[in-house]
Amino acid sequence: xQGNNNGNNVNLSGKKVAILVANGFEQVEMTEPRxxxxxxxxxxxxxSPEQGKVKGxxxxxxxxxxxxxxxxxxxxxxxxxxxLLPGGVMNPDHLRMNPKAVEFVRGFIxxxxxxxxxxxxxxxxxxxxxxxxxxxxxxxxxxxTDLKNAGANWVDREVxxxxxxxxxxxxxxxxxxxxxxxxxxxxxxxxxNKEYAASH
Numbered sequence: 001x002q003g004n005n006n007g008n009n010v011n012l013s014g015k016k017v018a019i020l021v022a023n024g025f026e027q028v029e030m031t032e033p034r035x036x037x038x039x040x041x042x043x044x045x046x047x048s049p050e051q052g053k054v055k056g057x058x059x060x061x062x063x064x065x066x067x068x069x070x071x072x073x074x075x076x077x078x079x080x081x082x083x084l085l086p087g088g089v090m091n092p093d094h095l096r097m098n099p100k101a102v103e104f105v106r107g108f109i110x111x112x113x114x115x116x117x118x119x120x121x122x123x124x125x126x127x128x129x130x131x132x133x134x135x136x137x138x139x140x141x142x143x144x145t146d147l148k149n150a151g152a153n154w155v156d157r158e159v160x161x162x163x164x165x166x167x168x169x170x171x172x173x174x175x176x177x178x179x180x181x182x183x184x185x186x187x188x189x190x191x192x193n194k195e196y197a198a199s200h
Contacts, residue, residue, distance in 0.1 A: 012042035015186075019047065021091055022101075024089065029171060033118070036181070047104070048072060086118060112190050119168070123139075
């Protein structure tokens with residue numbers, strides 16, 4: 001099964017990815033991309049404002065608990081090459097109300113590092129003012145108005161790549177999401193974010 005999620009066999013050896021989650025993240029949207037990153041050779045850290053463990057959500061009920069690798073208070077974007085934002089309704093809603101979480105994400109944006117967000121995950125990006133303006137993006141359909149209000153060009157596609165920002169709509173899109181995420185993470189820093197960084 002090796003290489004299933006990473007059909008392009010891109011090597012991410014030496015890369016480190018932060019996976020930012022709060023309680024209530026959609027479990028499969030963390031575990032499957034994390035597995036694909038690991039298969040591609042990347043290291044991953046689960047970063048969370050929760051203490052010790054963070055709890056997933058499986059469709060309609062609470063899922064498993066996962067150990068937090070790095071508490072949000074101690075996490076530094078400089079230590080990572082890219083960031084993954086899983087969805088789930090509760091998870092990004094908690095994160096977007098947490099100033100430290102928003103600042104952590106802003107660190108990746110300012111450094112022009114690639115970002116992958118699936119389902120409700122892009123909701124947190126709305127809080128980084130100006131970042132989504134003019135970008136083409138997808139997400140779970142229920143948050144499209146918020147993304148449009150932030151200036152994004154929202155489309156209904158399984159995966160969208162816009163200058164280092166990879167987005168998908170739902171768990172069924174995970175295989176396509178994983179492929180594009182790994183491609184963009186391999187490319188690394190994107191000069192395209194220059195305009196945002198220069199104006200903030």
